[in-house]
Amino acid sequence: MIDFSADKGPKLRLDEGSVMDIGACVVGGVDLSPAKAVPDDGDARISHSVEGFLFTCGPDHIRHPEPMAPEFGGRKYPLHGSLSANPAKVLWTRFEDGNAECRADVDVVGAEGRPFRLERLWRIDGKTGEVHLMDRVVNTSKVPVPVFLMYHMNIGGKWFxxxxxxxxxxxxxxxFPWNFGEEPGGLxxxxxPATEGKWAEVSLGPIKVADGKTLRVRFSAETLPFLQVWRNQRTPVHVLGIEPVSHRGVLRAELEAAGEFNILQPGESRNYALSFAFL
Incomplete structure (x- = not known):
């Protein structure tokens, strides 16, 4: 883990062993990540990643496993895609003029044997405390492929x-209140759509243990045109997730039939971005 913070804003720990996702997110001296209070779906990659404050789904699949084409012998796409548990190659980490910046690449081979590269830049503005994530997914294979992406921002429900x-x-x-829907949770x-420039925005708070601050999340509505939210309070699970996502919450086959895959040609890329701040 890499400690990552600026003059102002949360203190983060970035997981270079798994896509440079966020493990701990400390605000007001409290780590808001859910830690062990998360579901175990039987995939060790995800069981590790979901304990942190942010992890990344994709690029070949998002959400739960679904059958692959018949030529793959009955296999399924992995839970939340192939990115998790892939190590990041850190190109630089800088702490200058009160700001923090980390740039890394992640090379991954998807379930169909096709390679992708994730080019990732984290930045914390030392004046505002806002955390910025800019991602570029590149199709490094020799054939056209669909690309998907979802960010899981997981917060421990015990803090609410x-x-x-x-x-x-x-x-x-x-x-509406954070504990929407029927118990013990829902999705x-x-x-x-964008409400300011290209950005969609959602907030969660105030969170008393985080100095009474509210978490504001902004994300690029162009490539992340949907927001998924889930909560699970089925003991011992206690978590709420804010999840900007590239596709509707339907089965993969339905997305394909509706022409809603995002196809990248060989060498093409697609950009994703989000930011968050505690205000």
């Missing part, structure tokens, strides 16, 4: 009280 709310223009009524996925 009845005053914590989700708010955003994409939500029914503009927002929804909604279109998330």
């Amino acid at each position: 009280d009845d005053g914590v709310r989700l708010t955003g223009a994409m939500l029914d009524g503009g927002g 929804f996925c909604v279109p998330s």
Whole structure:
């Protein structure tokens, strides 16, 4: 793990052993990641990654396993795709003028044997404390391939009280309490058009243990046009996830039939971005 922080903002730990995702996210002296209070779906890669504050799904598949084409002998796409557990090659880590920056590449071979590269840049603005993530997924294979991406931002539910709310223009009524739906949890996925420039925005808070601050998440509505939110309070699980995502929450075959795959030609790339801040 790499300690990563700036003059202002959260103190992060970046996991160079798994895609340079975020393990710990410390605000007000408290690590808001869910740690062990997460579900175990039987995939060791994801069991590790889901304990952290942010992990990345894709690029060959998102969400739960689904059957691959018949020529793959009955195999399934892996849970949340092939990125997790792939090590990152760190190109630089810089702490200058109060800011923090980390640049890394991740080479991954997907379930179909086709290679991708994730080019990742983390930056924390030392004046505002806002954390920025810029990703570029490149098709490094010799054939056209679809690309998917989802960011799981997981927060430990034990830090929430009845005053914590989700708010955003994409939500029914503009927002509702964090413990939406029936117990012990639920999930929804909604279109998330931009509300300011190219950005969609959702907030969660106030969180008392985080100095009463609210988590604001912005994400590029062009390539992440949906927001998925899930919560699970089935003991001992206690987590809520904010998940900007590239595709609707339907089966892969339905997306393909509707022409909703994002196809990259050999050498082509697709850019994704999000930011978050505690305000």
